Amino acid sequence: xxxxxxxxxxxxxxxxxxxQTVGVVVRILPNSEQREGFHQNFGCVRKAYNETLGKYxxxxxxxxxxxxxxxxxxxxxxxxxxxxxxxxxMESTSLQQAVRDLSRGFDNFFKNHHFKYPKFHSKKENRxxxxxxxxxxKKIIDKNKLSLRTYGEVRFRTxxxxxxxxxxxxxKFNNITIAYDxxxxxxxxxxxxxxxxQLPLTGDKIGCDINSNINGWLVTSDDVxxxxxxxxxxxxxxxxxxxxxxxxxxxxxxxxxxxxLQKWYNKRTHKLKDYIEKLTYNLVKxxxxx
Numbered sequence: 700x701x702x703x704x705x706x707x708x709x710x711x712x713x714x715x716x717x718x719q720t721v722g723v724v725v726r727i728l729p730n731s732e733q734r735e736g737f738h739q740n741f742g743c744v745r746k747a748y749n750e751t752l753g754k755y756x757x758x759x760x761x762x763x764x765x766x767x768x769x770x771x772x773x774x775x776x777x778x779x780x781x782x783x784x785x786x787x788x789m790e791s792t793s794l795q796q797a798v799r800d801l802s803r804g805f806d807n808f809f810k811n812h813h814f815k816y817p818k819f820h821s822k823k824e825n826r827x828x829x830x831x832x833x834x835x836x837k838k839i840i841d842k843n844k845l846s847l848r849t850y851g852e853v854r855f856r857t858x859x860x861x862x863x864x865x866x867x868x869x870x871k872f873n874n875i876t877i878a879y880d881x882x883x884x885x886x887x888x889x890x891x892x893x894x895x896x897q898l899p900l901t902g903d904k905i906g907c908d909i910n911s912n913i914n915g916w917l918v919t920s921d922d923v924x925x926x927x928x929x930x931x932x933x934x935x936x937x938x939x940x941x942x943x944x945x946x947x948x949x950x951x952x953x954x955x956x957x958x959x960l961q962k963w964y965n966k967r968t969h970k971l972k973d974y975i976e977k978l979t980y981n982l983v984k985x986x987x988x989x
Contacts, residue, residue: 720873723865723888725845725857727877733850737877737884741827743789745820748797750779750786752817769802790849793829796874828878839872840865845886847875855886869893880968881961904988917978927974932967939963 729737754775755767765771776798780787786794804817831848833839839846843862845855857865864870870892878885906920917925939960946953982989 718891719893721890721892723857723861723890725855725861725865725886725888727845727853727855727884727886729850729853729884733853734884736850737829737879738827739785740789740793740829740877741879742822743786744793744797744829745822745825746783747776747779747786747794748801749819750783751776751798751801752819754778767802767805769799772798772802790829790831792832792848796830796832826878826880828876830874830876832874833872837872838868839875840888842866845875845888847877853886864892865890867892880965882958882965898984900987901985903986905982905986907982907989925978927971929967929970932963932970935963936960936967 751772755765755772758765773795776794780794801817804814807814808816841852843854843856844852846852865888870890873889873891875889876887878887908918910916910918916927919925939956943953943956943960946956
C-alpha cells in the first residue's frame, strides 16, 4: 500500500505544511454484491464520460462558440441520465466526478498546447475506477471498515501506521477512488491532515538525468547510476503469453493463465512504483536542491 506527500522547505528544515493533502492507498475486501456494484459503476462512469464528450463534439460541429464549462457538461450528462435509465440508477457523485475530469481535460487543452484534446475512454485502455465525494466533516473510517456511498461498509487492509492515520480525529476526508487492477480492489483515500515529519537541510545539491537505456534509469551528477531489475517479471510475462497463445481463447486453461498474466503485470507495476517512491524520498532526504 502507498501514500503520497507534498514537501516544502522552510527555515532550516524540509517540513510538511500545516494542512497537507495526502493520498492513502489501501486494499479493500468487498463482498460479491459490492463487487458486482463496483463493476457496474466502472462501466457507467466510462459511459457517462463518453456520452458527455460525444454530445459536446456534436454540438461543437454545429456551433464552435460553445465552451465546455463544467456546468454545461453537467447539463449534457443529465440529458444522458434521462435517456439511459441505468445511468440514473448509479451513484450520482461518481458520474459527476467523471464529468469533472472531462472538464479538467478541456481546461488543460485550451490553456496548454502540450495537452491533447480529450478522447473517448475505452474498456481496454483505461483502468477500472470511479471516484466518490465525501460529505464535509463525515468520518468514513471505523477501525478497519470503510463506509462508501450506496455500497455500505467494506473491510480494508493496510499497515498499522496508515490505519492509525485514517482513524485519527484530526484528518478531513476529501474524496475516495475505488480501483480494480484485474485481481484486487483498492481504495485511494484523499485526506487533509497534519504530518509531523521534518527533514533537516543538508546543504547538498545534485543533478539528475532520467534515461531509459542501459546507462541506468536515472544518472546523477555524482556518477551514480540507478537501475531497477524487472527482468524476471518481463520474462514471466512473455512465458505466460506464449502459453496463452497455445490455448483456445476463453477456455478454462486460458482464463487461468489470464489471471496469472495479470498477477505478473501487477507485480511489475508495484515493484516499479515502490522503487521510484523510495528513490525520490531518499533524494529529497539527502539533498536540498535537485
